[in-house]
Amino acid sequence: MVILRISEVAIQFHSDFYCIHKISQETNCDKLVFNNIYECPFIYIDELTSNKLEPLIDQFKDEFSESSDGEYRLLVPTLIIFLVTIARKKAEEKTTEIIYTETNTPFILRKLKNAIEENYKEKHSAGDYATLLNISPNALAKIVKSHFNKTLTNLINERIIIEAKRELYLTSKSIKEISWELGYSDEHYFSRFFKANTDISPQMYRDTVGFGKAELN
Known part of the structure; x- marks a missing residue:
């Protein structure tokens, strides 16, 4: 489930509905907006971007209130514009985000994320990654749980x-x-x-x- 929060507004849709698995090339959001499966993505919206997004939010509201056939034909094209706008903003902040992430994520977890990306097709067990990182399975499990509130599995x-x-x-x-x-x-x-x-x-x-x-x- 994807939830985008803009000020006091939340736009909720399932990731399978649009973007990550469907036609991600149109928005590039799988590489920029929803590019971290380990943590919730955050983007700080400036006033200029906010002014671009607010009319789109109004259009979402209008479509939900005016559609009588339940098809909401304007939702997807509006969502495309919305996500492209956010992706462009995220692209501008990418360098800053990398610096922030690198300084706030423990080194062992940065290595873990890289290890998963490189080996998830061959290595499926938590023990495999503990071995790769030369750390005990229990120690790695505790670090992952405390930082991500998830198990390594x-x-x-x-x-x-x-x-x-x-x-x-x-x-x-x-x-x-x-x-x-x-x-x-x-x-x-x-x-x-x-x-x-x-x-x-x-x-x-x-x-x-x-x-x-x-x-x-």
Whole structure:
């Protein structure tokens, strides 16, 4: 679930509805706005950006109040403009954000995030990453829990699920092929893993949220 808070306004939509897995190239928000699965992203909006966003918020409100067919046809194009505006603002602050993040995140966790990004397709257990970072599993687990309020297994699984959803939505690869690429030789085990983390099977996800037709269009 994605929640954008602007002043006293909250815009809530599921990440599968738009942006991260759908047509992220239009907004670039998967690389700029929602680019950190480990922490909630924050962007400080200046007055100029706020003045650009407020009319869009009013348009959201108008569409919800005026639509009688429940289709809300203007929501997606308005959301595109909204997210592009935020992404551009985030791009301006990227250097500052990197400095802030680097000074406020423990060094071992910065190494952990890099390790997950590089190895999540091959290494799935918390013990694997403790070994990579040369730290005891218990010590690493405590640091992760205190900083992210999640288990290390949660972090690893979230990264795998993000990639699985992307592949299910944006490609026509078979579920067996996707599971193999993500390091699961047993397609049925992967399906159970996916469902345990999303409450929906990979095939149902593809049929209802994603369509897996991007390569065919």
